[in-house]
Amino acid sequence: MxxxxxxxxxxxxxxxxxxxxxxxxxxxxxxxxxxxxxxxxxxxxxxxxxxxxxxxxxxxxxxxxxxxxxxxxxxxxxxxxxxxxxxxxxxxxxxxxxxxxxxxxxxxxxxxxxxxxxxxxxxxxxxxxxxxADWDKQQPTRPPSPLMIPGMEMAPVWHELIILSFIIIVGLLLAYILARNISQPIRTLERGMSRLAEGDLETRISHQLLGRRDELAKLAVQFDHMASRLQKLVERERHLLHHVSHEMRSPLARMQALLALLQVQPHKQEQNIKRLESELTRMDKLVGELLTLSRLETANVEMEKDPLKLVPFLENLVEDCRAIACQNNQQIDFHYDPADADATVSANEGYLYRAFDNVLRNAMAYGPEGSKIHICLSGHKHHWHIDIADNGPGVDERQLPHIFTAFYRADSGAHKPGTGLGLAIARHVIGKHHGRISAANVQPNGLNIHFELPELTAKQQKQEKKEREGKEHGQDEDK
Structure with missing residues (x-):
């Protein structure tokens, strides 16, 4: 039925x-x-x-x-x-x-x-x-049957049949109106789901239930949100597959060419092998970043966090990148107020290091030779703000909102090698830390990447310490 x-x-x-x-x-x-x-x-x-x-x-x-x-x-x-x-x-x-x-x-x-x-x-x-006059009357005259209408002069049988028919007709009409009022939007949802299951990702149904203000109308709105989200995810997956194929095809083609050269140019074997190793390293890096991005996007990363002091963390980052900066005759300046020397956040040091490292390496790659890269740490309203600014060509204002999208390469006039995944990974990592990341051009030229991370107070540090000790104690008991 x-x-x-x-x-x-x-x-x-x-x-x-x-x-x-x-x-x-x-x-x-x-x-x-x-x-x-x-x-x-x-x-x-x-x-x-x-x-x-x-x-x-x-x-x-x-x-x-x-x-x-x-x-x-x-x-x-x-x-x-x-x-x-x-x-x-x-x-x-x-x-x-x-x-x-x-x-x-x-x-x-x-x-x-x-x-x-x-x-x-x-x-x-x-x-x-x-x-x-009614001395022999022992009980009152009963009121008319529930199906009798006072004042109608008609035999009770016919009378009751008419009333019964009227009640049934009214009941059928009301039941039809109520049943249709409930089942029609459900059928609309069913048809929408069928079209969505068949691959029509542009299916939307809330406009068909505009006159309703009940839970079924809200369900239709949620269905539209789901369909829109699903459409974006599928389009992003197609976009990702297209770019991965493109990124893989170029090094694979070069590797095939190098293998051919190894056969016809044995005297350049060592040089070609080094080039082949370089292409393999690039592919390995691309695959690694793809896996990292995939885990971050699907929330499968177990991001265990500990208190992390930002000043030593950023100083280590600068020291690690200084050798590369020296090759380009670049300088990295790190500035912070001494009052913020104990700036602390709750973070996974490995992932956070990767996010900052990606941004800093981009700044070095796009900054001109002999330029300076500025890193600044400051605090405001229970948040720590970190800025990494270069003196490169910057990014067109219309492209700024998209530079944190995977494989997106802004038309900055400087064609640098890379996977196009670094800023996307940084955005997801900062999001996992309940922070924000944004980009803005610097005058007269350059790009500034701004990080915002929530402050970890002393009270929160004590609470996290107790939670970690409780987990460790529970693990010891399980053993």
Missing amino acids: KLFQRIFLTFFFVIIAAIFVASFSFWLVQDKMAESRFKQQRAFETGLLNSTVTVFQTRGLSGVRETLQDWNNTPTFDNILVISGDSKTDIFQRQIEPSRILAARKFASEYPNSRAVRVAYDPLGEEYIFML
């Missing part, structure tokens, strides 16, 4: 049941109220009837007339009858069926203590019957 049918039948039976329960409950309340009113009215009328008998015995028939005249034009007046002898009318000339009079006289003789029928005699010995 389809979802629409299940929802439709569920709502239909619930609506029908609700209508019948409400109707029966109303009927039951009416019945109880009618019974209560009947008992109250019967008690009042029997009391008035017996009072009338007492008046008759003291004041005679004229006193009875006066007493009952006070209740003229009321149901109580119509229900109290006083009949003399064998008369077929009461004292107010109201016609009464003889059979009713005989039955009342017989009932009074059998039940002389009845309060609904009384027999009394005047001083001349004439008999008078004091009775309620």
Whole structure:
């Protein structure tokens, strides 16, 4: 059974049941109220009837007339009858069926203590019957059936069939509206998912549910976000595959050429082997950076962090890169305020070193010979800021937002060898450290890469130390 049918039948039976329960409950309340009113009215009328008998015995028939005249034009007046002898009318000339009079006289003789029928005699010995018109009525008239409409003059069977038909039609209509209201957006989601599964990554469905403000509309919006994200991921994977193929093809072609040269130029064997080793090293570096980027993007890297003092860390980085800078007659200057000498962050030293090393090597590669590379450390609002600036050609402002994308090479006018993955790796590493990285051009020329890392306070260091000790203690117990 389809979802629409299940929802439709569920709502239909619930609506029908609700209508019948409400109707029966109303009927039951009416019945109880009618019974209560009947008992109250019967008690009042029997009391008035017996009072009338007492008046008759003291004041005679004229006193009875006066007493009952006070209740003229009321149901109580119509229900109290006083009949003399064998008369077929009461004292107010109201016609009464003889059979009713005989039955009342017989009932009074059998039940002389009845309060609904009384027999009394005047001083001349004439008999008078004091009775309620409905003396033999033991219970109230039941209210109409829950399926009856007051005022309709129709046989109850036909009446109830019409009401039942009306209830069923209303139930079907309401159930259809409710079921369609729920199942239609679900079918829209189903069709969207089917198109997405077939490879149509441009599928979007939230615009089809613009009039809704419920959870299904929110689900459609989330579906669009998912489809958009999936489309971007697939496009990025295609982009990555294209660039990896391109990056691999060039060194492979050169290696094939070198292998051919080894066969035809045996006298240059050593030179060609060195070139071959260089190409292999370049490919190995490319594969390594691809694996690193892949792990960072898929969050599979276990980045264990420890307190890291930034000043010694950056000094070691500068010292490691100084030899390469000297080859290009470049200088690396590291500046920081002595008050920030204890600047500390929570970091994975290996990955953070790789991020800064990639940026610093880019600065050396794009900076002209004899230029200076400036590294500056400063603190602001519980964050540490590190800037690495070169004197190179800089990057076009329109290209700045894209330089942290894998394989993106800005058109800076300087064609330098590289994989195009260094800044992408740096962005992911800094993101894993809850920091930010950005780029901006420097006037009159050059590029500045700005790092921002959250400060690790002394209190946080103590807390991290306790957590590490707890983990080590747990590992020792497991052993």
